[in-house]
Amino acid sequence: MQEDTTSSPGTGREDKPGEQAAASGPGPEEAPAFRFMRRALEVSLLARGRSSPNPAVGAVVTDAAGNPVGEGCTQPPGQAHAEVMALRLAGEKARGGTLYVTLEPCSAYGRTPPCTKAIIEAGIGRVYYAVQDPNPRMHRGAQVLREAGIEVIEGPLTQEAAVSHEAFFHWLRTGKPFVVAKYAMTLDGKIATRSGHSRWITGPRSREAVHRLRDESDAIMVGINTVLLDDPALTTRLETGAGRPGCDPLRVIVDSKGRLPLTARVTGPGTLLATTRNMAGASRQELEAKGVEVLVLPAGGQGRVDLDALLEALGQRGILQLMVEGGGSLLASLVFNPTGPRINKVWAFIAPKLVGGSAAPGPVGGPGVERMDSALTLERVKYHSFDSDLLIEGYFHQPVNGQAALSES
Numbered sequence: 484m485q486e487d488t489t490s491s492p493g494t495g496r497e498d499k500p501g502e503q504a505a506a507s508g509p510g511p512e513e514a515p516a517f518r519f520m521r522r523a524l525e526v527s528l529l530a531r532g533r534s535s536p537n538p539a540v541g542a543v544v545t546d547a548a549g550n551p552v553g554e555g556c557t558q559p560p561g562q563a564h565a566e567v568m569a570l571r572l573a574g575e576k577a578r579g580g581t582l583y584v585t586l587e588p589c590s591a592y593g594r595t596p597p598c599t600k601a602i603i604e605a606g607i608g609r610v611y612y613a614v615q616d617p618n619p620r621m622h623r624g625a626q627v628l629r630e631a632g633i634e635v636i637e638g639p640l641t642q643e644a645a646v647s648h649e650a651f652f653h654w655l656r657t658g659k660p661f662v663v664a665k666y667a668m669t670l671d672g673k674i675a676t677r678s679g680h681s682r683w684i685t686g687p688r689s690r691e692a693v694h695r696l697r698d699e700s701d702a703i704m705v706g707i708n709t710v711l712l713d714d715p716a717l718t719t720r721l722e723t724g725a726g727r728p729g730c731d732p733l734r735v736i737v738d739s740k741g742r743l744p745l746t747a748r749v750t751g752p753g754t755l756l757a758t759t760r761n762m763a764g765a766s767r768q769e770l771e772a773k774g775v776e777v778l779v780l781p782a783g784g785q786g787r788v789d790l791d792a793l794l795e796a797l798g799q800r801g802i803l804q805l806m807v808e809g810g811g812s813l814l815a816s817l818v819f820n821p822t823g824p825r826i827n828k829v830w831a832f833i834a835p836k837l838v839g840g841s842a843a844p845g846p847v848g849g850p851g852v853e854r855m856d857s858a859l860t861l862e863r864v865k866y867h868s869f870d871s872d873l874l875i876e877g878y879f880h881q882p883v884n885g886q887a888a889l890s891e892s
């Protein structure tokens with residue numbers, strides 16, 4: 484069995500352009516706008532996990548005759564935005580041409596000059612932007628361009644772009660990272676055997692998809708028991724031929740008492756240990772000497788790390804997307820929270836294997852709910868297959884609250 488053809492997980496891209504076009508209602512004369520915006524969405528993927536706290540945007544420029552002459556994506560913070568990259572490639576050919584960009588161009592000075600200035604100076608005649616920038620500092624971009632005499636159109640592919648920028652939008656709205664929980668389980672709902680053995684549950688193609696998600700995430704988080712039992716590296720290993728080297732996310736270990744061994748594979752630079760005052764000073768010094776960053780946070784229930792304080796701290800560091808890879812205790816704390824799940828999206832892999840054992844753990848631990856009608860149900864569910872494994876992707880309903888963070892740009 485192959486990966487299904489209805490969509491690509493996590494990207495918001497549908498693989499049936501005809502259906503999407505019909506849903507958004509274009510006429511045949513508008514096909515180039517769809518084609519170039521789809522290309523801009525594809526190009527934006529190259530910036531994922533590398534542009535935070537700026538959004539991973541993609542842009543395409545066509546000349547006055549409608550031929551593509553430049554494309555680009557957001558560079559790391561402080562460097563050029565997607566529009567500027569595409570305009571640089573296009574050079575003089577951009578004059579009188581069209582810009583397709585996945586997010587409304589920025590109009591304010593941040594670490595870089597506003598993109599609206601570059602677009603006006605390049606002599607662009609028309610701009611299509613897929614989705615409005617909800618950042619109050621930036622969302623005047625369309626207006627600024629119109630005032631400069633440029634034709635500006637919102638869309639096409641607004642919905643796809645909103646999914647593509649979902650982590651950025653969530654972070655802007657709440658100041659916290661967009662949390663994606665990923666786990667793999669057997670057909671009988673186990674994430675390890677009764678002895679704790681868990682390698683591997685899924686096949687190579689599923690694991691490759693997980694590494695792509697790591698590559699696109701800014702941070703990856705696990706509970707300390709997962710480190711003690713599995714000693715994972717939590718790095719990104721992309722297949723050769725992926726087109727670019729993998730990008731390792733910040734590794735976050737949730738460990739209230741500082742039990743992280745000095746010999747663990749994650750012990751070193753690029754790891755953040757989220758702990759409490761219950762951690763011994765001596766082990767803190769030893770871990771810091773090995774390059775681990777120690778973040779002391781308030782203790783919540785059972786003296787454990789306060790996860791809201793942790794998410795806030797990660798948001799302040801500009802972490803837009805946080806991937807949580809277990810284990811069951813950490814996922815239970817994130818899912819069953821009195822004010823609603825702290826997880827936005829779930830990636831659940833199911834392998835057609837059975838291991839049995841009432842002592843073998845499931846993906847989400849804790850006391851659980853009492854009745855089936857209290858179950859938390861995912862929305863906007865999609866199914867993908869990777870050889871014989873199934874991936875179920877869905878969202879938790881999120882109450883809209885929290886304060887806005889500001890994009891650095």
Ligand SMILES: NC(=O)c1ccc[n+]([C@@H]2O[C@H](COP(=O)([O-])OP(=O)(O)OC[C@H]3O[C@@H](n4cnc5c(N)ncnc54)[C@H](OP(=O)(O)O)[C@@H]3O)[C@@H](O)[C@H]2O)c1
Nearest residue numbers: 666667674706707708709739787788809810811812813816
């Ligand atoms: N198949 C998969 O996808 C997958 C993925 C990951 C793990 N696993 C399996 O999961 C098992 C480990 O899971 P686990 O449930 O035992 O442990 P876990 O979730 O990895 O770690 C739990 C520990 O994290 C610490 N912690 C600190 N603050 C916390 C908080 N607010 N909420 C929850 N925990 C907090 C606690 O220890 P302190 O009190 O000492 O801080 C807690 O005991 C392993 O067998 C591993 O193989 C499977």
